[in-house]
Amino acid sequence: xxxxxxxxxxxxxxxxxxxxxxxxxxxxxxxxxxxxxxxxxxxxxxxxxxxxxxxxxxxxxxxxxxxxxxxxxxxxxxxxxxxxxxxxxxxxxxxxxxxxxxxxxxxxxxxxxxxxxxxxxxxxxxxxxxxxxxxxxxxxxxxxxxxxxxxxxxxxxxxxxxxxxxxxxxxxxxxxxxxxxxxxxxxxxxxxxxxxxxxxxxxxxxxxxxxxxxxxxxxxxxxxxxxxxxxxxxxxxxxxxxxxxxxxxxxxxxxxxxxxxxxxxxxxxxxxxxxxxxxxxxxxxxxxxxxxxxxxxxxxxxxxxxxxxxxxxxxxxxxxxxxxxxxxxxxxxxxxxxxxxxxxxxxxxxxxxxxxxxxxxxxxxxxxxxxxxxxxxxxxxxxxxxxxxxxxxxxxxxxxxxxxxxxxxxxxxxxxxxxxxxxxxxxxxxxxxxxxxxxxxxxxxxxxxxxxxxxxxxxxxxxxxxxxxxxxxxxxxxxxxxxxxxxxxxxxxxxxxxxxxxxxxxxxxxxxxxxxxxxxxxxxxxxxxxxxxxxxxxxxxxxxxxxxxxxxxxxxxxxxxxxxxxxxxxxxxxxxxxxxxxxxxxxxxxxxxxxxxxxxxxxxxxxxxxxxxxxxxxxxxxxxxxxxxxxxxxxxxxxxxxxxxxxxxxxxxxxxxxxxxxxxxxxxxxxxxxxxxxxxxxxxxxxxxxxxx
Amino acid sequence: xxxxxxxxxxxxxxxxxxxxxxxxxxxxxxxxxxxxxxxxxxxxxxxxxxxxxxxxxxxxxxxxxxxxxxxxxxxxxxxxxxxxxxxxxxxxxxxxxxxxxxxxxxxxxxxxxxxxxxxxxxxxxxxxxxxxxxxxxxxxxxxxxxxxxxxxx
Numbered sequence: 001x002x003x004x005x006x007x008x009x010x011x012x013x014x015x016x017x018x019x020x021x022x023x024x025x026x027x028x029x030x031x032x033x034x035x036x037x038x039x040x041x042x043x044x045x046x047x048x049x050x051x052x053x054x055x056x057x058x059x060x061x062x063x064x065x066x067x068x069x070x071x072x073x074x075x076x077x078x079x080x081x082x083x084x085x086x087x088x089x090x091x092x093x094x095x096x097x098x099x100x101x102x103x104x105x106x107x108x109x110x111x112x113x114x115x116x117x118x119x120x121x122x123x124x125x126x127x128x129x130x131x132x133x134x135x136x137x138x139x140x141x142x143x144x145x146x147x148x149x150x151x152x153x154x155x156x157x158x159x160x161x162x163x164x165x166x167x168x169x170x171x172x173x174x175x176x177x178x179x180x181x182x183x184x185x186x187x188x189x190x191x192x193x194x195x196x197x198x199x200x201x202x203x204x205x206x207x208x209x210x211x212x213x214x215x216x217x218x219x220x221x222x223x224x225x226x227x228x229x230x231x232x233x234x235x236x237x238x239x240x241x242x243x244x245x246x247x248x249x250x251x252x253x254x255x256x257x258x259x260x261x262x263x264x265x266x267x268x269x270x271x272x273x274x275x276x277x278x279x280x281x282x283x284x285x286x287x288x289x290x291x292x293x294x295x296x297x298x299x300x301x302x303x304x305x306x307x308x309x310x311x312x313x314x315x316x317x318x319x320x321x322x323x324x325x326x327x328x329x330x331x332x333x334x335x336x337x338x339x340x341x342x343x344x345x346x347x348x349x350x351x352x353x354x355x356x357x358x359x360x361x362x363x364x365x366x367x368x369x370x371x372x373x374x375x376x377x378x379x380x381x382x383x384x385x386x387x388x389x390x391x392x393x394x395x396x397x398x399x400x401x402x403x404x405x406x407x408x409x410x411x412x413x414x415x416x417x418x419x420x421x422x423x424x425x426x427x428x429x430x431x432x433x434x435x436x437x438x439x440x441x442x443x444x445x446x447x448x449x450x451x452x453x454x455x456x457x458x459x460x461x462x463x464x465x466x467x468x469x470x471x472x473x474x475x476x477x478x479x480x481x482x483x484x485x486x487x488x489x490x491x492x493x494x495x496x497x498x499x500x501x502x503x504x505x506x507x508x509x510x511x512x513x514x515x516x517x518x519x520x521x522x523x524x525x526x527x528x529x530x531x532x533x534x535x536x537x538x539x540x541x542x543x544x545x546x547x548x549x550x551x552x553x554x555x556x557x558x559x560x561x562x563x564x565x566x567x568x569x570x571x572x573x574x575x576x577x578x579x580x581x582x583x584x585x586x587x588x589x590x591x592x593x594x595x596x597x598x599x600x601x602x603x604x605x606x607x608x609x610x611x612x613x614x615x616x617x618x619x620x621x622x623x624x625x626x627x628x629x630x631x632x633x634x635x636x637x638x639x640x641x642x643x644x645x646x647x648x649x650x651x652x653x654x655x656x657x658x659x660x661x662x663x664x665x666x667x668x669x670x671x672x673x674x675x676x677x678x679x680x681x682x683x684x685x686x687x688x689x690x691x692x693x
Numbered sequence: 694x695x696x697x698x699x700x701x702x703x704x705x706x707x708x709x710x711x712x713x714x715x716x717x718x719x720x721x722x723x724x725x726x727x728x729x730x731x732x733x734x735x736x737x738x739x740x741x742x743x744x745x746x747x748x749x750x751x752x753x754x755x756x757x758x759x760x761x762x763x764x765x766x767x768x769x770x771x772x773x774x775x776x777x778x779x780x781x782x783x784x785x786x787x788x789x790x791x792x793x794x795x796x797x798x799x800x801x802x803x804x805x806x807x808x809x810x811x812x813x814x815x816x817x818x819x820x821x822x823x824x825x826x827x828x829x830x831x832x833x834x835x836x837x838x839x840x841x842x843x844x845x846x
Contacts, residue, residue, distance in 0.1 A: 330744040572728065617730040659746045661729075661739065664777045664833065669731040674739060674746045682727040682739050682746055 006382060007103070009415075010055050014100050017044040022093055025086070032081040035074075042071040043527075048096070050422055054386050057109040060099050066120035067092050073124055088119045153200050153220070155392055157253050160222040165196070166247065168227060172234060173216035173242040182211045187237050188219075195230065196223025215241075220248075318411065321371055328368050329657045329676060335361055336678040369561065373408040376454045376463070379418050380405045383425060383452065390429045397436050397447040398429065404454035409461050413535055413555055417463075420528040424465045424551050425450065427525065432469030432549050442546065444468070460537075461557055466550040472543040474500050484509060501541035505529040536562075536579065562658060564675070564685065566651035567634060570619030575656055575675055575685045582635040582642060584650060589629050601644055603635060608642045611691055616670070636688040643692045658685070695795035700816075702824065703770060703786040705752055710783075711792070711816065711824045718771040718778065720786050723763050735760075740769070740780060747771060749780035755832060756811065774829040781832075790824075792816045797826060 021044045028037040045068045052060035067089065073079035095116050103109040157167050170192075174184055185208045192198055200220040203213050223230060227245050234243045335358060342354040380402050387400045409417070433439075433448035440446050451466040477500055481487040486506045487495075503509060507526040532539050537555040556562065556579070564575040565584075585603075592610060593600045599610040610633070614621060633644040656675040659682075661668070672687035700711035701720070719742075726738035726749060735754025739746050749769055753760045766785035771778065797814040813826040 326744040619730070661746055662748060662778060664748045664779050665729060665732065665736070665739075668729065671729065674727070676741050676744065676746070680741055681725060682741050684727060684729065684739075 006055065010051055011100065011104055013051060014048055014060075014096075017048045018093065018097055018100060020044045021048075025089060025093065028081065029086055035077075038071055038075045038081075042068060042075055045071060047419065050419075050426075052109075053389065054382050054422065056385070057099070057103065059110050059113050060096060063092055063095060063099075063113045063117060063120075066117050066124070070120055070124045079124070085123050088116070088123050092116050092120060154253060155388075156199055157220060157222065157248070158250065160199075161250060161253075165222050165224055166227070167199075167249075167253065168219075168221045168223070168230060169246040169248055170219045170221050170230070170234070171216055171242075171244040172219070172240060173244075175239045175241045176215065178215075178239040181213070181215075182209050184237065184239055185209075185213075185217060188234055188240075191233050191237060192219070192221055192223075192230070195225050195233070196221055198222075316371075318372075321368075324368060324371070325657070328364065331361060332365070333676060333678060333680050337680070370408075372411050374411050374414045375406050375408050376414065376417075376461075377405040379414055379421065380452060380454070382418075383421070386422065387425060387429060387450065390426060391433075394430065395435060396429065396433050398433050398450060399447055400450050400452060402452045407454040407456060407461055409555065410557065413461075416531060416535055417553075417555065420531045420553070421452075421463065421465070423525065423528045424553070425452070428465055428467040428469065428549065428551070432467035432471075434470050438470075456557070461555045463553040463555065464550055465553075466548060468548040471545040471547055471549055472501055472504070472541070473545065477501070477503055480509065481506065497543070498541070501543060504541065505539070561655055563653065564656045565634065565653055566677075566683065567613075567647040568649040568651055569613045569617065569647050570621050572617075572619050573651065573677070573681070573683045574613075574617075575654075575683050576634060576636065576645075576688060577685065578653065580636045580638070580688045582637050584632065584634050585644070587631050587633045587644065587646070601633070603642065603644065608635065608644050609693070610644045610646060612646045614646070614648070616691060636692065638689045638692040641692050643688070645688070645691065656683075656685070695793050698792050698794055700790060700792055700824070700826070701770065701786060702788040702790060703768070703783040705756075705784055706758060709822065709824050710827055711790075712770065712772065712827045712829065714789065716772050716774050716829055718773050721769040721771060721780070723767050723769065723782075737782060742771065742780075745778075747778055747780050749782060751782045752832075753782075753784075755781075756808070772829060772833075774833055777833050779833055790818070792818065792824065800825065 021041050024037050024041045024044070028034065028041065031037065045064045049061050049064035049068060052058075052064065070079070070085065070089070074081055074085070079085070095111065095113055099109045099111050099113075102111065161167055172185075172188055174181055178184055189198060189201075189205070189208075198219050198221055201208060202218045207213060208217060221230070227247060231243055231245050234240060335354075338354050339358065342351045383402070384400055387398070391398045428450050433450065434442070434444075436446040439448065449468050451464065453462075453464040453466070455462055474497060478487070478492050478495075481500075481503045482489060482492070484506075486503060486509060492500075505525045505528070509525065529539055532553055532555070535555060537553060540552045540554070541549065542552070543549040563578040565578060565581055566573055566575055568574075587601055587610065591601055593602075593607070595607065600607040601610050613619070631646045632648070632650055633646055634650070635642055635644050637643075656677075659674045659676065661671070661674055670687050670690040671684050673685045674682050675685060677683050699714040701714055701717050703710055703712070721740075721742070724740055726740050728738045729736060729748070733754075735751045737749045737751050737754075739748050751760055761784070763782070764784075767782060768786040769780040769782055770786055771780050796818075797816045800809045800812040800815050802809050811828055811831050813828040816824040816826055818824055
């Protein structure tokens with residue numbers, strides 16, 4: 001299924017996070033009192049948890065969750081680090097590493113983590129004696145038998161029962177002399193998929209395809225057809241020796257799901273006992289391989305379809321695309337030069353050829369730019385599953401509606417945007433949507449709706465996350481912000497709703513009354529905002545109490561080409577990104593006011609400081625220029641703050657290709673990069689943020 | 694016999710210098726440069742080298758020698774060392790020769806006004822000429838440039 005395509009990304013990122021956690025933990029061992037290190041370990045653990053949960057690696061997620069609990073206590077000063085805690089944390093890291101290694105090796109990342117989890121829990125409850133922890137671990141191990149169904153699969157089956165489907169456990173045994181076992185298994189799947197859905201198979205579909213099973217396999221099957229029809233359907237396939245069909249109801253399913261019950265020692269033995277009779281001759285292989293998460297339980301048919309689609313694409317290193325882009329921008333420069341020459345020489349056949357080349361190169365430009373574009377679908381795909389799991393664990397009913405998944409974005413942005421969107425979605429589900437009872441009381445549909453939309457507008461892509469939940473409570477936000485010291489009491493009266501909502505993005509802010517599994521630990525919206533801004537984007541919030549909240553993320557279409565205003569100051573040309581320009585204006589000498597020794601000008605009923613670019617950048621002055629009575633100014637902004645930059649000439653607006661200045665010139669003042677102009681000259685790109693105090 | 698080294702010979706003032714061929718990407722004629730504000734004086738700016746933006750420093754300025762006007766012989770040697778790609782402006786570049794690494798001796802404290810730490814050694818050529826070998830990683834030493842920048846500011 002689609003999840004597989006994120007696997008490489010997941011592996012790379014988890015390795016990074018594990019490495020970071022290891023390094024930080026070692027650092028912390030040296031300075032146990034440095035809470036900022038705890039904070040960064042906590043963040044890594046939090047991200048890792050989110051990623052593994054999304055990918056369906058339940059054991060990874062549960063272990064990181066327990067680590068998070070311990071770290072949270074440490075972070076809040078409720079627990080002091082000591083040798084025992086370090087031991088347990090390192091042990092957890094080792095387990096995590098083993099699991100990730102298993103995933104890398106093509107395994108399922110499942111592992112018995114109950115021992116470590118119990119130790120972590122013991123630490124969190126302040127029982128530092130390792131003997132006690134060990135005992136707890138043993139108990140947990142005794143109770144924890146690998147369940148046949150994970151929670152997700154269980155949820156699917158349960159919901160199918162609710163919606164009037166039957167759930168059958170089907171055991172198919174092939175004849176001993178069957179030659180193509182995998183093919184027979186596939187035929188069984190094929191026949192079944194026509195009338196319903198195979199929710200899970202033991203051994204996994206992959207093992208079946210590779211003939212890694214003896215003679216029989218077991219399926220969890222969802223259908224509306226009666227049992228007899230299904231049974232005869234399978235018997236219709238040749239070389240099948242035996243078909244056993246069991247009808248499952250809610251209780252039997254719960255027993256198979258084992259996970260919840262196994263955690264509490266009291267009910268664990270029962271679960272085991274009930275699970276026994278259902279165990280098949282292949283139970284051993286099953287126990288080892290059933291870990292193939294819900295993702296892989298999908299149909300064999302789905303997999304073949306996926307492979308066919310893969311065949312039509314190739315993977316290309318981003319660096320090569322960048323090279324292509326560089327060479328292409330060179331070509332553009334030559335084209336401009338050729339056009340100039342052709343207009344000077346005035347030979348019609350030359351002019352025609354150059355015009356033709358111009359047309360071809362603009363087509364080429366479109367293709368080169370498109371090569372870097374990827375549909376946001378690749379990020380959105382993983383959300384339905386995530387939202388569903390979330391809703392389930394929060395006992396909320398909700399529907400995720402995705403529109404515009406085909407909208408394309410630069411690959412670099414796509415790689416980065418996943419985490420922030422996960423945060424925002426979690427936020428909507430956790431804080432936005434009310435529990436069903438509350439919704440009914442308010443006269444709303446008990447099932448909440450979260451819209452995830454993506455669309456193009458101008459040079460930007462907008463991604464909206466809109467819920468029809470309770471909206472943002474202005475008073476509550478202000479209360480929290482006051483308590484957290486984010487805002488001063490005397491300021492709150494003049495704050496617009498928009499200003500108040502922006503407080504949500506302040507570091508250390510959380511409105512959740514309870515710490516839940518999902519959000520509300522203060523790792524959150526500030527990280528989201530930072531990430532989005534580092535991508536050159538913005539995030540806005542709209543909300544109406546009782547009606548819902550909308551987060552709008554605005555992102556640049558691409559990071560390699562930006563719109564810019566070219567200006568001349570003295571004898572030099574610079575580019576100012578359009579995203580930081582408010583407007584351009586004419587400033588008369590008489591309009592300059594002097595306030596506290598600084599030059600200011602009137603702008604939109606306020607005063608903005610005037611900055612002479614030539615002065616700030618030590619530009620050589622244009623000797624010929626006479627003393628002027630008025631100047632052109634470019635008004636730039638950084639958040640709410642503005643400044644007016646005096647320039648000598650506005651040369652016009654242009655799409656420019658961003659170029660790095662390389663490793664040698666770093667930490668430059670007010671310069672963020674360079675670009676190559678049509679005449680082959682390098683122009684520097686101004687970082688106007690540095691000019692605004 | 695030691696290792697054979699292929700070096701590019703260039704002139705700076707009255708001295709001849711050498712830099713290993715494998716560290717040199719290309720040699721360019723002078724071309725228009727874009728000044729980068731708030732950088733040390735010897736950073737002359739950036740050039741467009743076939744689509745890549747490359748910073749250029751004046752080697753005379755870098756060594757604290759008096760800078761002279763550029764002539765038709767002036768060259769930019771684009772070197773690649775320590776993962777940095779930088780252009781070095783020199784008075785002229787005219788030769789590629791082979792030297793034996795055994796013939797390189799430690800440099801005296803100061804050669805032609807250039808501090809020894811920027812130099813790898815002095816090579817004695819067959820015809821009796823002396824060739825001063827550059828220590829590129831010191832010449833391009835960023836931390837030192839940063840210090841200079843601070844003084845400059």
